[in-house]
Amino acid sequence: MSQSNIYDFLNVDQDPLYQNLQSLQIGDSYNIDDHTEIHYNTHGLYEVIAEETEQAFSSLEDCYSYISTYDFGVKPDRL
Numbered sequence: 001m002s003q004s005n006i007y008d009f010l011n012v013d014q015d016p017l018y019q020n021l022q023s024l025q026i027g028d029s030y031n032i033d034d035h036t037e038i039h040y041n042t043h044g045l046y047e048v049i050a051e052e053t054e055q056a057f058s059s060l061e062d063c064y065s066y067i068s069t070y071d072f073g074v075k076p077d078r079l
Helices: 016-022 060-069
Strands: 029-033 036-040 046-049 054-057
Touching: 016 029, 016 060, 046 060, 054 060
Parallel strands: none
Antiparallel strands: 029 036, 036 046, 046 054
């Protein structure tokens, strides 16, 4: 059983995490917690770089879905 969050029912465009990822420019990075960074690389890929994993996504939606599914510890002060 997975835990729902409010953005499962609202438009994800209202989620501060989604907004921050959406505002990334090529070459920018965003730290979602102390051990996880999202990097928007020069090839237009969103790279999720964490202690035990590194994944790349071609779309913002896929990246956001991955982060939401695996429940990275997003700290409120990062939003």
